[in-house]
Amino acid sequence: MTIKLAFVASRGQLANGAREELTRRYGAVPEAEADVIVALGGDGFMLATLHRTQHLPAPVYGMNRGTVGFLMNAYDADGLVERLGLAQEEVINPLAMRATRADGRVIAGLAINEVSLLRAGPQAAKLKITVDGKLRMEELVCDGALIATPAGSTAYNYSAHGPILPIGSDVLALTAIAPFRPRRWRGALLPKTASVRFDVLEPEKRPVMADADNRSVRNVTSVEVRSEPEVSHRILFDPGHGLEERLIREQFV
Template sequence: MKIAFRASPRPRAQGALKELSGRYGQTPAAEADFIVAIGGDGTALEALHEALAMPAMPAKPVFAMRTDSSTGILCNSLRTHDLTERLQAASSEELPVLQAEIEQVGGRSRELFAINEIVLERQVFQQAKLSVAVRGNGDPMNINGDGLVLTTPIGSTGYNRTLGGPLLPLGSSLMAVTGKAIGCPPAWSPIVLCDHSILDVEVIEAAHRPVQIATTSETVLNISRARLFRSPDRTVTLLVDREAQGRLGTPFGRQC
């Protein structure tokens, strides 16, 4: 069994990395069977993004372990023994990937992928002015505010929740669109969409009210429009043991 270890820079994670790599070896990620991340949800997401960026499909599975000082829901408990047995017994959770097709001011095109959320937000003091439309579902809506967040079920417990967004059941075919300080229209509320929906966003007065788009791994400045949707051909795999399954099931429930 070939394992690629990744760890946060914190002392506890680095100590566990040294012990685990000494016991099980350290394999380059491209050659590994598993990626094991040590830290918290941030480290787990970094490992999932690393797996997503590799040319091999399906993406390599990630087994994350949480140190005592870390928080979140993506990680299993940290132990430095019986790792191979835990990897073999773990259940696979296939997580959807969000995709953004972006055009920047000036015409350059870009593409981003995200596991938990994609955030569109103002770059300057002035509010962003956005024209937002769900393809095939009525006319566009113009909104003024700090921005928008599109989230997956696994991402809905994080930043989305701090903005008052809905909690989506893990395993559901849903996405949520949550506003950031939306001032107009004043009746704006979060939207829950089926995960085959396509969200088109155009930045109004993009040169004077610049907007950026961000994921946990990358930020693109000065966008003029973006098309956001669930990637039709990309997923990532998170490995969870029995203890973590119980923890995931509590906040999310199970719904297809």
């Protein structure tokens, strides 16, 4: 059986060299005609590729030609077709962000890893948090807060001391970034179906920006976040190196 491959690469010399070599060895077709899209780069490029190709039926198989490569497989130009035949598939639903700016504009975005709110000035942000229409925190004084998916829980969320979430756990992590009040609040675990709203208190004095993966919105007054089950990202991993294994392994290093 012939498998049709499309190769995409980040701007780095290492990634582009790998694309040239793989194309020469295995041939290449346009993304829309591919059975598998092979992404060459780091995690940031993998996220960008997943977003850009989410309308296509082909899954994405990443090979690390970047730095960390948590979402990537090890690079090896040999035996690629055989590896793809044995690869295991993970399906990820992104987060949907709806951010309202001070000028009234509403900006929508999707995030595979997390939606984060960050202070955009010298003073700490003040946030009000509502979950499924119920007020849960009247005032969180912090550098920011984020909602992370299981796939993104080892990224910014983990750096902010949030929990690592197993794939398939159907929960989201709500994590504070450098919280000042309440000082000992460590965040919360929420059902995947939860709808979370952040209202920015004193937005002129304490401006806040919102990020959905790599999409930034400045001067937000409120941000609503929920899981988007209508969008599915298909990612391929080598056997024994899927997201579940990586999430477990990350907790023992």
